[in-house]
Amino acid sequence: VKIVTFITDFGTQDAFVGSMKGAFLSITDQVHMIDITHDVPSQDILSAQLILNDAYPYFPEGTIHVAVVDPGVGTQRKPLIVESKGHIFVGPDNGLFSFTLEDPEAKFWMIDADRISPSRSATFEGRDLFAIAAGRLCKKERISSIGRSISTIVDQSPPKPVWNGKVLEGEVLQIDRFGNLMTNIQWAQVEKNVTVHLGKRKIGRAVRTYGDGKPTKPLALWNSTGKLEIAIPNGSAAMKLRAKRGTKVTVTKG
Amino acid sequence: VKIVTFITDFGTQDAFVGSMKGAFLSITDQVHMIDITHDVPSQDILSAQLILNDAYPYFPEGTIHVAVVDPGVGTQRKPLIVESKGHIFVGPDNGLFSFTLEDPEAKFWMIDADRISPSRSATFEGRDLFAIAAGRLCKKERISSIGRSISTIVDQSPPKPVWNGKVLEGEVLQIDRFGNLMTNIQWAQVEKNVTVHLGKRKIGRAVRTYGDGKPTKPLALWNSTGKLEIAIPNGSAAMKLRAKRGTKVTVTKG
Amino acid sequence: VKIVTFITDFGTQDAFVGSMKGAFLSITDQVHMIDITHDVPSQDILSAQLILNDAYPYFPEGTIHVAVVDPGVGTQRKPLIVESKGHIFVGPDNGLFSFTLEDPEAKFWMIDADRISPSRSATFEGRDLFAIAAGRLCKKERISSIGRSISTIVDQSPPKPVWNGKVLEGEVLQIDRFGNLMTNIQWAQVEKNVTVHLGKRKIGRAVRTYGDGKPTKPLALWNSTGKLEIAIPNGSAAMKLRAKRGTKVTVTKG
Numbered sequence: 001v002k003i004v005t006f007i008t009d010f011g012t013q014d015a016f017v018g019s020m021k022g023a024f025l026s027i028t029d030q031v032h033m034i035d036i037t038h039d040v041p042s043q044d045i046l047s048a049q050l051i052l053n054d055a056y057p058y059f060p061e062g063t064i065h066v067a068v069v070d071p072g073v074g075t076q077r078k079p080l081i082v083e084s085k086g087h088i089f090v091g092p093d094n095g096l097f098s099f100t101l102e103d104p105e106a107k108f109w110m111i112d113a114d115r116i117s118p119s120r121s122a123t124f125e126g127r128d129l130f131a132i133a134a135g136r137l138c139k140k141e142r143i144s145s146i147g148r149s150i151s152t153i154v155d156q157s158p159p160k161p162v163w164n165g166k167v168l169e170g171e172v173l174q175i176d177r178f179g180n181l182m183t184n185i186q187w188a189q190v191e192k193n194v195t196v197h198l199g200k201r202k203i204g205r206a207v208r209t210y211g212d213g214k215p216t217k218p219l220a221l222w223n224s225t226g227k228l229e230i231a232i233p234n235g236s237a238a239m240k241l242r243a244k245r246g247t248k249v250t251v252t253k254g
Numbered sequence: 255v256k257i258v259t260f261i262t263d264f265g266t267q268d269a270f271v272g273s274m275k276g277a278f279l280s281i282t283d284q285v286h287m288i289d290i291t292h293d294v295p296s297q298d299i300l301s302a303q304l305i306l307n308d309a310y311p312y313f314p315e316g317t318i319h320v321a322v323v324d325p326g327v328g329t330q331r332k333p334l335i336v337e338s339k340g341h342i343f344v345g346p347d348n349g350l351f352s353f354t355l356e357d358p359e360a361k362f363w364m365i366d367a368d369r370i371s372p373s374r375s376a377t378f379e380g381r382d383l384f385a386i387a388a389g390r391l392c393k394k395e396r397i398s399s400i401g402r403s404i405s406t407i408v409d410q411s412p413p414k415p416v417w418n419g420k421v422l423e424g425e426v427l428q429i430d431r432f433g434n435l436m437t438n439i440q441w442a443q444v445e446k447n448v449t450v451h452l453g454k455r456k457i458g459r460a461v462r463t464y465g466d467g468k469p470t471k472p473l474a475l476w477n478s479t480g481k482l483e484i485a486i487p488n489g490s491a492a493m494k495l496r497a498k499r500g501t502k503v504t505v506t507k508g
Numbered sequence: 509v510k511i512v513t514f515i516t517d518f519g520t521q522d523a524f525v526g527s528m529k530g531a532f533l534s535i536t537d538q539v540h541m542i543d544i545t546h547d548v549p550s551q552d553i554l555s556a557q558l559i560l561n562d563a564y565p566y567f568p569e570g571t572i573h574v575a576v577v578d579p580g581v582g583t584q585r586k587p588l589i590v591e592s593k594g595h596i597f598v599g600p601d602n603g604l605f606s607f608t609l610e611d612p613e614a615k616f617w618m619i620d621a622d623r624i625s626p627s628r629s630a631t632f633e634g635r636d637l638f639a640i641a642a643g644r645l646c647k648k649e650r651i652s653s654i655g656r657s658i659s660t661i662v663d664q665s666p667p668k669p670v671w672n673g674k675v676l677e678g679e680v681l682q683i684d685r686f687g688n689l690m691t692n693i694q695w696a697q698v699e700k701n702v703t704v705h706l707g708k709r710k711i712g713r714a715v716r717t718y719g720d721g722k723p724t725k726p727l728a729l730w731n732s733t734g735k736l737e738i739a740i741p742n743g744s745a746a747m748k749l750r751a752k753r754g755t756k757v758t759v760t761k762g
Contacts, residue, residue, distance in 0.1 A: 011431045012266075012289075012291055012292075012293055013291055013293040013294075013430070013431045014291065014305060014430050014431060015290065015291075015305045015306075015308035015309040015479075017289075017290075017291075018259060018261075018288065018289070018290035018291065018305075018309035018312075019308065019309045019312045020312075021288050022259075022288070022309060022310070022311075022312030022313035022314075022317075023312045025257055025286065025288070025313060025314055025317075026312065026313065026314045029255060029257060029286055029314070033286075033288070042432065043488075071464075072465065073463065073464070073465075074462065074463030074464070074465055074466075075463070075465050121477075121478040122462045122463040122478075123463050123464065123475070123477055123478045124477075124478030127312065127478065128478070
């Protein structure tokens with residue numbers, strides 16, 4: 001059976017998620033459905049992109065990922081299928097899949113919406129188009145039978161950190177539900193011994209695990225996706241350090 | 255495999271949902287389980303009814319829908335199986351399935367609770383009775399082997415809109431998590447060009463998609479289930495327009 | 509197919525749950541995955557223990573339960589497999605599985621983490637170790653091939669009620685999302701006719717179902733897991749009675 005994941009901003013209180021899955025199952029029930037999350041902040045394409053990029057590599061190759069954060073539904077934005085690193089992505093062309101632009105082998109298709117869902121609603125293509133397209137791919141239909149190849153997709157990649165002499169200048173990209181600050185700085189970019197600042201505040205050396213910090217004291221660590229994270233054990237770094245998306249983070253060797 | 259959906263007001267923090275699914279899986283594991291939602295407001299039968307009625311038609315025929323919003327658990331209210339339009343519904347007889355009363359072909363059964371779950375608890379029939387009944391139907395047991403036919407069910411249908419001359423008078427039935435107002439007025443009931451009022455406030459012409467409105471301005475649109483919805487793009491119509499369940503909505507031709 | 513349940517404090521907003529399930533599915537997709545809850549209060553081992561102990565007996569024997577509430581991740585705490593009453597439990601050795609210590613037949617293993625996941629992260633063993641171990645058990649690998657037998661596990665059992673003459677003295681263990689108070693007093697420990705006090709406040713006779721109480725009046729009932737519960741129909745007993753974990757509850761015969 002195929003594995004299909006879902007990531008949306010639909011929430012879990014209304015009929016949206018159920019209707020979308022029902023539409024999918026009306027195409028095929030030979031599927032494992034996994035929810036990545038339906039609690040992406042409303043219309044927050046960047047959050048969805050970061051969460052999907054964190055989660056998808058852990059799924060087996062061949063997994064289909066349906067992502068629907070879609071402020072442009074009903075307008076001319078393209079419905080999309082992307083193939084990258086053995087995974088398939090289905091959703092609107094609004095930047096959700098920007099991370100696949102870093103893969104030179106990635107391939108892009110525009111779904112032929114009028115052919116596969118001629119009477120779709122103007123406000124809910126998650127149910128009426130993307131679930132149908134994903135269901136048909138799950139049944140092993142060839143991508144070329146439901147879409148046509150295009151050369152590229154919308155790029156809404158998050159800002160990348162830049163070297164300024166010996167200082168790597170990055171920023172906070174996302175805040176998790178505990179108030180931990182996820183940055184755009186990757187382990188792979190720097191040496192092991194670095195000192196971290198959040199704005200002008202010194203956080204200290206980057207450590208290995210939460211247990212290496214002191215309760216209520218801010219700490220910097222390399223998290224489980226290889227990114228630099230700033231956290232306060234048993235507290236909210238976002239609130240206590242007054243940080244938000246875009247707050248500057250710098251890393252200095254030594 | 256059979257598809258089984260669940261809609262409840264159990265929330266997702268406690269052991270309730272897990273226990274109910276475990277009880278089901280102890281009967282059969284040849285099943286696809288789909289959560290419609292477990293976040294129905296506590297004891298809000300009308301909300302559950304509207305959400306289920308929005309979602310179920312998108313599932314394939316043969317799907318079993320388990321709905322448990324059950325303020326009368328432990329009392330004399332009947333445990334129910336309903337068959338309508340190729341779908342099976344299982345839950346308490348308290349109005350949850352009122353929408354099936356509009357189907358003249360619908361059939362109703364009272365579950366023989368003492369036979370299929372003699373030692374059930376007095377407070378959790380979702381786990382002890384409805385999951386068991388649904389599991390047995392999923393194993394293709396005939397409905398008549400676990401219940402007896404009855405002639406009708408409790409009717410708690412929401413109010414319907416009424417024509418007053420050239421004005422269709424309806425009301426707000428439900429508010430989603432974004433504060434959008436769902437009304438009881440259906441696309442099929444009116445002509446294309448209509449003007450919408452919420453109470454005495456003019457909202458304007460009903461449009462096709464959120465993108466047709468202006469940010470922060472109220473708009474009326476025909477939503478993805480064919481109902482008239484009043485929304486404020488990027489805002490809460492419920493809060494800003496001080497609307498709630500029962501607030502009057504009128505539609506005038508032209 | 510095998511059934512695997514998950515209970516964690518990861519929440520459902522971030523990539524954690526998806527990544528963990530993806531890692532599992534990369535080992536095997538012959539599985540039914542069921543979420544008990546991911547909304548355990550952060551690092552609240554006692555809550556997770558109580559919820560898991562309430563839910564697991566309803567699953568069929570052979571079910572694998574993955575529990576990850578893991579404040580000690582990255583430290584020397586043991587990664588664990590427990591077998592008890594036909595069920596398998598996988599997670600950190602921090603008290604999560606204390607209830608299995610009451611089963612004299614229970615067996616315990618320490619997972620050989622360096623062998624099955626040598627390059628795991630220091631902060632996310634739910635994804636990098638426990639999901640992998642559970643996936644391998646799901647593929648019918650013998651437990652002894654991924655861990656070594658140990659004699660016991662960490663005991664963080666909740667306090668038990670004690671008899672003081674004719675009075676059974678217990679306490680509130682947990683509060684559900686409705687504000688209902690779950691105690692550590694079991695139906696099996698007392699006779700049918702008992703009078704219940706919360707602190708010095710008389711609640712009254714323990715009844716059978718919520719419907720036996722009066723709206724807004726506190727009541728005591730034997731709940732669906734056989735425990736004494738104190739509730740206020742349509743209200744929060746925790747707030748109105750100013751009760752919390754540890755508040756004393758006494759039961760007197762007659």
